[in-house]
Amino acid sequence: MAAKKTKEIKENLKQVLPSGARDASFFEQVFDVVRLIPKGRVSSYGAIAFFLGTKMSARMVGWAMNAAHGMKDVPAHRVVNRNGMLSGKMHFATPTRMEELLKKEKIKVENDQVIDFEKKFWDPAKELS
DNA sequence: ACAATGACGACTC
DNA sequence: GGAGTCGCCATTG
Numbered sequence: 001m002a003a004k005k006t007k008e009i010k011e012n013l014k015q016v017l018p019s020g021a022r023d024a025s026f027f028e029q030v031f032d033v034v035r036l037i038p039k040g041r042v043s044s045y046g047a048i049a050f051f052l053g054t055k056m057s058a059r060m061v062g063w064a065m066n067a068a069h070g071m072k073d074v075p076a077h078r079v080v081n082r083n084g085m086l087s088g089k090m091h092f093a094t095p096t097r098m099e100e101l102l103k104k105e106k107i108k109v110e111n112d113q114v115i116d117f118e119k120k121f122w123d124p125a126k127e128l129s
Numbered sequence: 130a131c132a133a134t135g136a137c138g139a140c141t142c
Numbered sequence: 143g144g145a146g147t148c149g150c151c152a153t154t155g
Contacts, residue, residue, distance in 0.1 A: 026152085045137055049150095055138090057151045062136035064152095081137060088136030 026052065030064035031071055033124045037078045040105045041122035042114055044082045051124040058082070066091065077101040084117030 029052050037043050045058035045065075054060065061079070065088060068074035077098040081087040089098035089112060099109045108115035 046139095049137085054151070056149075058137040059135060060137095060151050060153095065136055076136080079136080082139095083137095086136090091136055 026054075026060060027064045027067055030061055031068055031074050033128075034065070034068065034074050034076065034079055036124070036128065037075060037122050040107060040120070042078045042080055042084070042102070042107060042117065042120045043122045043124065044080060044084075046082045047121075047123050047125065048079070051128070062088065075101075078105075078122075080114055080117075084114040084121075086112045086114070 030048055033048050033051060034043070045061040046055065048061045049055050049058045052061075058081075065074075065076045065079055068076050069091070076088065077086075077092070079088070086098050086102075086109065089095050092098045099112070102109050102114065107120055114120060
């Protein structure tokens with residue numbers, strides 16, 4: 001059921017984007033930012049939300065990530081919560097997929113948590129200015 | 130149209 | 143310092 005929903009989201013997003021990016025504008029920005037996250041680095045929902053102007057609405061970033069699953073170019077695995085925890089790993093194809101991907105990028109993950117999160121943290125507002 | 134939910138965050142107890 | 147509560151914004155029921 002959830003998969004079907006994701007598909008619907010993706011299709012809906014695809015339709016909305018080229019038509020008149022107003023509802024998906026937020027999503028588009030999120031995708032762009034996440035896509036710009038360097039390899040071996042991670043970011044947080046709050047940081048992205050802040051960069052987009054809605055710093056208080058990290059939830060929406062998470063929701064955008066859900067839709068981002070349809071976009072393979074969007075490394076959602078590099079986006080974790082402000083605590084550095086892989087809060088969204090359960091939403092991947094497999095719960096271990098996120099951790100595997102992160103480890104693949106030299107990011108240490110232990111107990112669903114990114115090690116040295118502060119060092120790996122990539123702040124869009126800071127890097128992209 | 131109203132109420133509830135959510136890959137979060139910050140504040141309060 | 144750990145746990146609980148409220149707030150935010152958009153989507154879904």
